[in-house]
Amino acid sequence: MSERQRTTVTARRLDGIPPTIFSQMSALAVATGAVNLGQGFPDVDGPERIIEEAVSALHDGRNQYAPGPGIPALREAVAAHQQRHYDLTFDPAREVAVTTGATEGIATAILALVDPGDEVILVEPYYDSYPAMVQFAGGVRRPVTLSLDASAEGGRLPREALEAAASEKSKMLLLNSPHNPTGTVLTREELETVATFARDHDLVVVSDEVYEHLTFDGTDHIPIATLPGMRERTLTLSSIGKSFSFTGWKVGWATGPEHLVQALLGAKQWMTFTSGAPLQPAAAYALDHLDRWPKELALDLQERRDLLCDGLKQIGLDVTIPEGTYFAVSDISDLGWRDGLEFCEALPDRAGVVAIPLQGFYDSDAGKHLVRWTFTKQRDVIEEALDRLARGTLKK
Numbered sequence: 046m047s048e049r050q051r052t053t054v055t056a057r058r059l060d061g062i063p064p065t066i067f068s069q070m071s072a073l074a075v076a077t078g079a080v081n082l083g084q085g086f087p088d089v090d091g092p093e094r095i096i097e098e099a100v101s102a103l104h105d106g107r108n109q110y111a112p113g114p115g116i117p118a119l120r121e122a123v124a125a126h127q128q129r130h131y132d133l134t135f136d137p138a139r140e141v142a143v144t145t146g147a148t149e150g151i152a153t154a155i156l157a158l159v160d161p162g163d164e165v166i167l168v169e170p171y172y173d174s175y176p177a178m179v180q181f182a183g184g185v186r187r188p189v190t191l192s193l194d195a196s197a198e199g200g201r202l203p204r205e206a207l208e209a210a211a212s213e214k215s216k217m218l219l220l221n222s223p224h225n226p227t228g229t230v231l232t233r234e235e236l237e238t239v240a241t242f243a244r245d246h247d248l249v250v251v252s253d254e255v256y257e258h259l260t261f262d263g264t265d266h267i268p269i270a271t272l273p274g275m276r277e278r279t280l281t282l283s284s285i286g287k288s289f290s291f292t293g294w295k296v297g298w299a300t301g302p303e304h305l306v307q308a309l310l311g312a313k314q315w316m317t318f319t320s321g322a323p324l325q326p327a328a329a330y331a332l333d334h335l336d337r338w339p340k341e342l343a344l345d346l347q348e349r350r351d352l353l354c355d356g357l358k359q360i361g362l363d364v365t366i367p368e369g370t371y372f373a374v375s376d377i378s379d380l381g382w383r384d385g386l387e388f389c390e391a392l393p394d395r396a397g398v399v400a401i402p403l404q405g406f407y408d409s410d411a412g413k414h415l416v417r418w419t420f421t422k423q424r425d426v427i428e429e430a431l432d433r434l435a436r437g438t439l440k441k
């Protein structure tokens with residue numbers, strides 16, 4: 046879209062919101078024939094059994110509107126999942142909502158709870174839909190920089206940094222652990238710091254946990270809602286996409302206390318109202334019957350993480366070893382680059398590989414020299430990318 050159209054046609058709520066970097070970098074990968082370690086989607090689908098459930102639902106007449114809050118079987122499966130994994134009890138009738146992916150959970154939570162002028166504390170680097178939705182709602186984002194140093198004093202989200210982002214207008218804290226794009230899984234201690242901060246400032250916490258099952262080396266994912274005093278102020282979001290390798294399905298869910306879930310549904314009823322009717326029974330089936338599948342996926346992903354990270358190190362690329370998710374982050378300053386976008390734009394020509402620059406996910410300059418690689422690709426794709434990087438010219 047041209048600048049002129051933007052100023053004359055587009056609503057102000059879109060000002061400064063660029064097209065996602067993923068479209069730009071994926072287009073570059075297609076145009077140059079580069080190996081795409083940019084956008085994070087698996088190149089192998091999830092379990093056949095779940096696909097069969099969806100096919101049966103299509104044939105069995107599950108093709109009309111599902112109830113707005115989601116079909117009862119899926120709400121019950123989500124409640125049972127939270128109980129089984131985290132000892133969190135939710136009433137499937139009032140405290141669980143099915144959303145169109147976690148993305149709609151994020152959108153509707155913000156639209157339902159943030160007034161114009163309210164401040165929302167985000168952890169940078171942030172998932173790119175967060176600042177966009179805060180802006181749609183007329184809210185103001187206040188970023189806190191996540192440290193990549195696991196041994197950082199006071200944790201990777203120290204209290205002082207959180208306090209610096211707080212004011213009397215703070216309304217919400219948006220949290221994401223396991224964290225995209227850095228692969229950070231917050232420890233209990235770090236979560237306790239965040240929880241105490243949220244309680245002291247009376248914040249609603251929206252916790253994006255779409256990578257809840259994709260953690261490595263025995264690292265435990267701890268939902269912040271399990272910490273003292275947090276269940277009553279937290280909306281927890283997840284979805285089928287990452288746990289079961291169906292990122293195109295866009296079936297997600299929110300759990301939380303009744304007043305927050307009902308607020309979210311108040312916004313959701315005027316967004317999509319409902320979606321994915323034949324996919325909802327299949328998602329319920331996945332949660333009820335294939336509990337081990339995401340764990341096995343995590344083990345497999347861990348091997349591919351090692352393949353990628355060991356390979357990057359051998360090539361002389363710095364890399365932070367992720368504790369979860371699909372992603373690893375490199376600092377490219379040792380190679381003489383100061384600007385990740387410049388590096389990523391040059392990389393297809395120099396090596397035939399696409400990565401994602403992180404600077405767009407920060408308000409500050411803290412991510413200017415960082416780039417993200419995904420390892421949710423088959424081994425031969427990762428090996429091909431590493432070969433190309435080894436043969437390419439990476440030094441500026």
Ligand SMILES: *Cc1c(COP(=O)(O)O)cnc(C)c1O
Pocket residue numbers: 145146147148149172221225253255283284285286287292295296297
């Ligand atoms: C992929 C992703 C989402 C989107 O989830 P959907 O269920 O596909 O909408 C949300 N948050 C983070 C951090 C993600 O990586």
